[in-house]
Amino acid sequence: MNHSLSSSADLSALCLVESYATASAHSSEIDALAREKHSHGCHSLPPRFLRHADEQTVIGMYSIIQAMADGTQDSRDIRNDAVIAATCLGGQQSAARTMIGLRDKGPVAVTPHIVPQCSLHSVASAASVGFGMHGPNFGVGGGPHAPAEGFLLALTLAPMLAKTSPSSRIWLVCTGWDQQPCLDPEGILTNDPICRGMTFVLKPEMARPVDNTHPHIQVSSVKNTPSPHTLPAHGRLKELCEQFEKGNCTTITMTDTCAIEISALSSNRLSSRTNELILQKEAA
Amino acid sequence: MGSEQSSRIVITGVGASTPLGHSFSEIGDALQAGRSGIDWYDAGTFNRLQRHAAANVQKVLLPTETDSLIPTEQFEKSSRIEQFMIGPAAHALADAGINPKVDSLEQKKRVGIIAGIGAEQLKDWESDFLESGHDVFEASCQPSLVHRVAHMLGVNGPATTVAAACASSGYALALGKTWLTTGLVDACVVGGCDVLSPTALAAFHNLRALSRRDDDPQKASRPFDRNRDGFVMGEGGVFFVLERQRAAEDRQCKIYGELAGVGMSSDASHMVTPCSDPVQASRAITEALADANLSPANVDYINAHAAGTPVGDAAEAGAIRNAFGNAAADIFVSSTKSMSGHLISAAAAFEALACLIAIERNMIPPTINLDDPDENCFLRHVPHQSISSPVHVTASNSFGFGGSNLCLVLKSAA
Structure with a gap:
């Protein structure tokens, strides 16, 4: 038996970023947020849809609404x-x-x-059921590598979706806590951590070359990554959001050889929204 | 032919630890004999010793072939869900003749891993809580199981966990196929695992999703039968090694079959209840056949998701009839969950394994306990006993909570 193995070409998938939004709220604000009407344009969640939902599902759905509200997704099917x-x-x-x-x-x-509400796929299923999305829905990550794995699997799904449903988009929703909740032995929360959500609306783009001025994400080789803003695969969602808010081109190192490159999101060809309930509250 | 061969994705390694056995041949013998792996299971003191019919694995085994990949002492110290991933994943790599710890350095080989696990953190917190631990109260952000196992096995490529409820491990296979076709990795370990747990048993019981028959546990899982009343939970781990066909042929290793097509869709209907409208489930089947460049009439065997729930089985039968049209009358259909129970996150991988066994043995595994087929589930069933028949092309359906639909088309590599 000959067990030698060979390598081949690099992943060529690429996604254009159509919309980007973040949202965050303290744990104590999530119940009220779940009771709010979640809608934008022709898209809306059924009443009381989030009454049993996990905190991360609530903030994730809220970030989806923010991404819908940026103007590019208003009437899109x-x-x-x-x-x-x-x-x-x-x-x-x-x-x-x-x-x-x-x-x-x-x-x-x-x-x-x-x-159904506390599994890894719960946020994806809630978005699919709530907004009527019939493309694939699944969860990814579960641990600190979750956002990085989310970007990688969006780029994995892109060529499949481009083949079966060329006009479809991928909604990548990343959620997590800035600091993990602490509970007493009765299960009562003893801190009030911030829960954060981030949504990217991604259009699979298989034709190369692409217009580099349009915000996009792609897999690249570690040695070719130009970005000085490099985060490890287990980097926190908060740090990732900060890089995007600053308009930095950001690289996430997945392995010794593979990275995800996310171009600057501050281009005037992309509108993004940040809705931090915390900031609104402080301003009030 | 050359480029077609290089883009075909084949299965070169299999590892499993299931209620029906711990190897390809042992599980094949059980399926062929129509043997049930279900028995009474005591759900533990927190569940007030509630007794359930369940498909339990008495002891997770580490095959001796895996010595060079994982030390036995390390395996023995691992948690049960870790063992369900480490054992089968290491076995699949050994079966494929791949040792990432060596090959990644000497051959510059990139090996990735995708694990289908629906609620890993819940299981971790629960197992700690049952031993009086406090992890669930002060959770720390440790790397997830797939990263710990990737490190143990020397997997140097990307590693990730995917979840789509009962279709989770099928999504792992589908996404692993793309990692290979797009050249992200040279080999990919894909599959899933799950464990029986007090919380899950209680939650599914309270949801009235589990069978409540209290006579004979081996009669409780009865997919497509008029008297079905819910599914029977099981546990286990099933992992495969996927490679491009050209690379596998160059290495002259055994090829179990080709992962020829995948199709995915969502019902977008309800968080729990299966959608009675078959359109989206049948779309997943149709897309999988199109991905494999096959027509419905090419399929010899369908391994149904059919878990034994009143609504789900009838909905799936409708989806199969819708997707396969007139050909449905001629295609054998069975649900191996009648024997294995429902392995939840690992179910789709186990059923892909059942398809590979059907291909190798030219054998259709039966749906045991199918005494009185429900007329709403009209299909070409294989009740009680396996039958011999040529099998070249199979389709395996998986449907999960949250409306995730998946179909895998597996075919003989010849």
Whole structure:
């Protein structure tokens, strides 16, 4: 047997960034946010849709609404769009409450909502069901590498989607906590951390060369990355958002040889929105 | 032919730890014999010793072929869900004749890994909580399981976890195929794992998704049967090594089959309940056949998702009839969940394995317990006993909570 293996060409997929938005809120504000009407233009969530949702689902859906509201997505048909959700340590508070209930009261105390609402795919499924997106929907990550893995799998899905549904977009939703929630032994929150969401609307683009002035994401070789703003694959979502807000071209190092390059998002060909409830509150 | 061969993606390694066995041949024997891996399972003290029919794996094994990849002591110290990934993933690599710790340096080979796991953190927190730990109260941001296992096995390429509920491991196969066709990696470990857990058993029970039959556990999983009343949970891990066909042929390694096509869609209907409208599920099947350049009449066997739920099985039967049209009357359909139980995140990978076994043995595994087929699930069923029949092309459906639909087309590599 000859077990030698060979390498081949680099991943050539590329996605144009059509829209970008971030949102953040303190944990204490999430319940109120879940009760708000989530809609923009012809797109809206059914009433009470988020009543059982995890905190990261709520902020993720809010960032989707922000991305819809930037003007490019107003009347676009999103029925065949795909959604990928990259979440980090979601469902912690519900998990704690469920386990305390299980221990103290037995299986009757376990809510069935823990399964659909606190799994890794929950944010993606909520977006798909809530906004009527029939393209693939799945979750990715789960840990600190989640945003990086989300970008990589968006670029993985791009050639598949371009083949089956050329006019469709990929909604990449990344969520996570700036600082993880701390709970007391009764499952009560003892801090008030910030939950952050970021949505990219990505158009798969298979034809090269592309107009480099348009914001885009692509896989590149580590040695070819020009960006001085390089983050490790386990970089926090907050740091990533800060790079984008500054208009920096950002590189995420995935492995020794592979990186994700995200061009500057400050181009006048892209409108982006940041809705930080915290800032609004402070201003008020 | 040359370029077509290089773009074909084939399976060169298999590793599994399941209620029906721990190897390709052992699982094949169980499927061929129509043997059930389901028994009574005690859900533990927190569940007030509630008894469920479940497909439990008594002990997760580390095959001896994996000695060079993972030390036994390290495996023994790992958590159960880690073992369900480490054992099968290491076995699949050894089966393919790949040792990333050596090959990545000497051959500049890039090996990636994609694991389908739906609720890894929940399982981690739960297992710690059951031992009086406090991780769920003060969660720390540790690398996820797939990164820890990638490090253990020397996997140097990208690593990621994907989740689409019961279709999770199928998405891992689908995305791994693209990593190879686009040249991101030279080999990719793909699959999924899941464990029985008190919280999951209680949650699915309270959702009324589990069978509540209390006579014989081996009769509880009855897909497509008129008297089905829910699914039976199982656990296990199934992983494959995917490679480009040209590379596999150059290495003269065994090729189990080709991952010829994938199709994905979403119902966008409900977070839990399957959509009764078959349009989106059948779209996933149609896209998978188109990706494989095959027509419905080319398919010899369909491994149905059919878990034994009243709504889901009937919806899937409709989707199969819709996607396959007149050809549906001639294609054998079975649900191996009648024997294996529902391995949740690992289900799609297990069922892909069942398709590879069907191809190798020219054998259609049965749907056991199918005593009285539901007329709403009218298909060409294979009740009770396996049958011999030529199998070149198979389709495997997987549908998950949140409306994720997936179809994989696997065919013989010949």
